[in-house]
Amino acid sequence: MGYTPVILGAGHARGDAAARPELSCAGVRAVIDDYRTGALGADTRDLMRTHLDECADCRQQWRRSRWGAARTSALYGELAGFLGDGFVEHRDTTQELVTAWDQAAPRTDLEIRRFYRTTQAYLYDQVLWHASGTRPNYVAAALPILQAHPGPVLDWGCGIGVDLLRMHQLGLNVWGCELPSPPRDFLIWRARHHGYHRPIVDPGNAGPRAKPTVLWLIDTLDHLRDPQASLGALLDTVDVLITERYVDDPRRGRLGFHFRRPLSEIAELLAEHGLHPQQQRDEPVLLSVWSRARRGPAQPGPATHDDIRQGAPSA
Numbered sequence: 451m452g453y454t455p456v457i458l459g460a461g462h463a464r465g466d467a468a469a470r471p472e473l474s475c476a477g478v479r480a481v482i483d484d485y486r487t488g489a490l491g492a493d494t495r496d497l498m499r500t501h502l503d504e505c506a507d508c509r510q511q512w513r514r515s516r517w518g519a520a521r522t523s524a525l526y527g528e529l530a531g532f533l534g535d536g537f538v539e540h541r542d543t544t545q546e547l548v549t550a551w552d553q554a555a556p557r558t559d560l561e562i563r564r565f566y567r568t569t570q571a572y573l574y575d576q577v578l579w580h581a582s583g584t585r586p587n588y589v590a591a592a593l594p595i596l597q598a599h600p601g602p603v604l605d606w607g608c609g610i611g612v613d614l615l616r617m618h619q620l621g622l623n624v625w626g627c628e629l630p631s632p633p634r635d636f637l638i639w640r641a642r643h644h645g646y647h648r649p650i651v652d653p654g655n656a657g658p659r660a661k662p663t664v665l666w667l668i669d670t671l672d673h674l675r676d677p678q679a680s681l682g683a684l685l686d687t688v689d690v691l692i693t694e695r696y697v698d699d700p701r702r703g704r705l706g707f708h709f710r711r712p713l714s715e716i717a718e719l720l721a722e723h724g725l726h727p728q729q730q731r732d733e734p735v736l737l738s739v740w741s742r743a744r745r746g747p748a749q750p751g752p753a754t755h756d757d758i759r760q761g762a763p764s765a
């Protein structure tokens with residue numbers, strides 16, 4: 451934490467008074483493991499992302515690092531078992547996903563559904579994201595909130611179901627919904643080994659089926675072309691909505707398949723449904739939590755947008 455690697459003061463472009471700092475290739479290699487596990491400070495993390503966007507050699511190193519770390523995980527073994535002979539190690543699935551999205555250029559909900567139904571890149575990408583230790587343990591961070599709201603949790607866009615199965619193992623009443631897709635097939639394949647026997651419902655009828663009081667919306671908002679259309683009815687009935695820490699970050703949304711919106715737009719949409727941001731005091735703050743303002747004085751008061759804007763772990 452806070453360790454500063456080789457940073458070059460470079461880039462006096464456009465007459466900026468301060469030099470724009472950069473990370474060298476050697477600097478990237480020195481902190482690649484800390485980057486993977488989320489141990490870097492925000493400034494170095496941003497430099498790292500900028501460098502990786504621009505340097506193919508370091509991107510390849512980054513891919514090796516992720517795959518290497520994922521190899522020993524149970525999830526990795528499950529993916530290999532699920533795909534059998536079709537399993538391809540070291541696939542650069544992030545790039546594959548971006549390219550496939552750009553080529554397919556889906557616009558309507560039907561086209562988006564079709565895209566996710568066929569692409570295997572997203573399955574690999576999700577497994578790698580979890581199995582390489584990059585993704586924070588959001589369930590652990592949210593446990594006090596989840597325990598305070600014992601009603602059903604709906605994991606919306608549950609993907610390969612890591613959070614879903616984790617919550618289930620903790621004894622929480624949880625449902626998952628996901629579009630028909632390879633990640634969903636993988637989840638169904640492995641759920642029974644984890645003692646989870648509920649169906650993975652379609653997002654279209656998840657609300658009536660699960661009747662959730664908590665909406666778990668991690669790494670999902672950015673995938674919704676029209677959150678109001680997708681979630682509207684649910685937003686009127688749940689008591690709590692939990693997302694990964696939602697902040698204004700110009701780097702988010704640079705991948706074609708993300709629809710990134712300003713925090714103010716999300717806050718406005720949720721406020722229309724009576725859901726207001728709650729201040730999170732954990733460090734690091736991993737979550738944004740929104741709840742209905744009909745709770746008693748034991749609940750923490752609504753946070754201002756500034757409270758939840760600063761800093762965020764992200765992909």
Ligand SMILES: [Zn+2]
Pocket residue numbers: 474475478501505507508
């Ligand atoms: Zn480099």
